[in-house]
Ligand SMILES: Nc1ncnc2c1ncn2[C@@H]1O[C@H](COP(=O)(O)OP(=O)(O)O)[C@@H](O)[C@H]1O
């Protein structure tokens with residue numbers, strides 16, 4: 001009985017949390033179009049989410065591209081298809097690896113920092129202060145972060161595509177001494193526009209998930225500094241899981 | 256008609272009853288101090304006055320109008336009458352002092368940058384923080400932070416000022432300073448003040464009415480003289496300096 005009760009409670013909590021998250025999202029959407037538009041804050045968040053994530057994202061992409069080329073080269077060599085490495089790197093990166101890995105890295109870096117920031121504001125009553133001054137925290141805090149996340153992640157993923165493909169190129173040319181022209185020709189020949197575009201479409205969703213989950217977990221923080229720590233961890237875990245699940249369904253939908 | 260009236264308010268968090276049939280009236284122009292031990296629900300009471308929390312049962316009247324079930328939007332309107340100074344000031348830690356005080360002005364007025372500057376400097380002057388505009392909240396001492404919070408609270412010329420434990424955690428000299436600032440504000444702004452504290456000394460410094468919160472109810476409201484003479488056992492204990500801690504129920 002005890003554990004049945006526990007499961008029941010867990011399911012109910014999950015359901016009410018998703019409802020809460022959905023409502024906050026609806027409010028965020030409503031406020032996208034409401035004055036005052038906080039352009040300055042939007043740019044600040046774009047810098048924080050986009051520009052400041054560049055090093056992490058680029059290093060991730062570079063090494064992913066390289067390891068992809070390294071592994072597939074060995075495999076493809078067994079049936080004399082080394083030249084196809086470029087095609088595989090291009091397709092795998094643009095459709096799947098660049099969006100998902102970038103999403104996960106940014107979730108770790110930005111999702112957590114948004115949750116910690118807003119969570120700290122919650123436990124130090126800064127959120128209450130906003131409410132008292134007649135400013136809806138969803139409008140003031142959520143909107144610029146969610147917009148910035150949604151806009152910046154595709155840009156990061158676009159760069160990750162390029163860097164990853166270059167990483168594969170670098171490895172194939174310098175380690176395996178293959179023809180550099182052939183690699184790029186393969187990339188161009190087999191990677192279709194839709195591969196890249198669908199990856200970018202997914203990354204819009206991932207950017208939205210990262211920022212909105214971070215905001216949600218932050219706003220619902222309870223219980224002092226410890227609560228902020230918990231909210232931070234939960235934001236990363238929840239955003240990462242949601243990204244992986246959404247990735248599956250979006251991929252199914254888009255191809 | 257009283258400015259604020261709380262009628263039979265009940266509020267629990269989970270199993271924990273915090274407010275238990277609380278009644279309180281606050282008259283226009285008075286400086287009310289609400290006393291109570293720590294954890295007795297003083298902040299919860301204040302948050303009911305300003306609509307941050309909704310009662311489980313009971314009603315909140317602001318200027319005679321029932322505000323209990325108003326929407327967030329309607330509360331945002333009402334709150335323009337209020338200024339609230341939080342326990343730890345709750346300054347936005349990503350803005351300097353100037354921007355903190357300017358924040359409500361930027362959101363709710365059409366002031367030009369010049370007018371904003373004038374008002375911000377005026378408010379900072381009133382709380383004795385002139386010259387500290389450029390400092391970040393993390394660079395301020397506890398007393399300065401509270402005063403910056405006061406400046407932000409008065410920026411929009413509120414009719415009602417709420418102070419949540421303005422002196423808790425400050426040494427006696429700073430406490431005295433803060434009490435003076437509160438009295439100055441009251442004299443120069445002609446506002447209704449509601450101050451929450453568990454500090455008897457500052458209570459007598461700033462109150463013209465004292466109310467006592469105990470076990471979720473207001474068990475006493477009267478002038479400081481009446482408070483001193485009260486026959487209630489709890490108040491006698493409180494006066495002797497024994498803080499009544501929250502009862503675990
Ligand atoms: N949002 C909340 N959720 C759960 N419990 C709360 C909440 N706010 C206050 N409480 C509880 O209500 C009681 C009174 O809190 P509070 O009003 O902050 O006390 P104080 O008189 O020291 O200001 C405390 O036991 C606190 O744990």
Ligand SMILES: [Mg+2]
Pocket residue numbers: 297298299342419420
């Ligand atoms: Mg309190």
